[in-house]
Amino acid sequence: MSSDKVILEKVEEALKVLEDALSLVINAQENDYSVGKLGRAIGMLREFQSSIYDKNPDLRPSPPWHDMEVPSLTxxxxxxxxxxxxxxxxxxxxxxxxxxxxxxxxxxxxxxxxxxxxxxxxxxxxxxxxxxxxxxxxxxxxxxxxxxxxxxxxxxxxxxxx
The missing domain is CATH 1.10.10 (Arc Repressor Mutant, subunit A)
Structure with a gap:
């Protein structure tokens, strides 16, 4: 397994934990500062992740929405x-x-x-x-x-x- 792939797995794991924490903070209606700090951490990891994908496009997964139905108003x-x-x-x-x-x-x-x-x-x-x-x-x-x-x-x- 390439070192970039190992790093990506760790980044994905960290992003999942941060996104779960962000959801908890938002649902608890915490202040914007807490939400902003978590959001910024997620953004930084995404930027790092993106640089690896740019070097290794074959590692990039399909977007999560690729097989989802587009929501519409009833x-x-x-x-x-x-x-x-x-x-x-x-x-x-x-x-x-x-x-x-x-x-x-x-x-x-x-x-x-x-x-x-x-x-x-x-x-x-x-x-x-x-x-x-x-x-x-x-x-x-x-x-x-x-x-x-x-x-x-x-x-x-x-x-x-x-």
Missing amino acids: EEQVGIVSNITREELEKIDSELLLLVSDRYQKVAKIVRTYMFKNEDLISEVPDLFYGLRIKQLAEAGKIEFQGNLEFMQYCEVKAIKT
């Missing part, structure tokens, strides 16, 4: 979000953009933070809707992304450097 959810006005959409987009930092963050984290901060206003609007708003913002070039925009848990976004 008819009922489409009915709920169709009542959102243009002004409300602009406000939602502005508030989502405020949550995007200069470091990559999971879209799911941004959506969860937004929903937590606005729980009184949005009880019936599904999280998927906000993920789709972030996707539209990324496709419009307002934020950078890496990963797959179709899946909140497999995509990260950050602010565009100006």
Whole structure:
């Protein structure tokens, strides 16, 4: 077994532990500092992992979403979000953009933070809707992304450097 493959196995193991810890911290609604530190550690390991994949593309696994169905809003959810006005959409987009930092963050984290901060206003609007708003913002070039925009848990976004 090549040394890069051994290193990748250890990186994968460390990433799994960190991602599990991040989920626990997010679910416990810890402060953004704790979440940010864990997220940064995951990002650093991903960068290291990426450099190994660049040298050894044959070691790169298939993306986790390669055989998953793309999530979509149900008819009922489409009915709920169709009542959102243009002004409300602009406000939602502005508030989502405020949550995007200069470091990559999971879209799911941004959506969860937004929903937590606005729980009184949005009880019936599904999280998927906000993920789709972030996707539209990324496709419009307002934020950078890496990963797959179709899946909140497999995509990260950050602010565009100006």
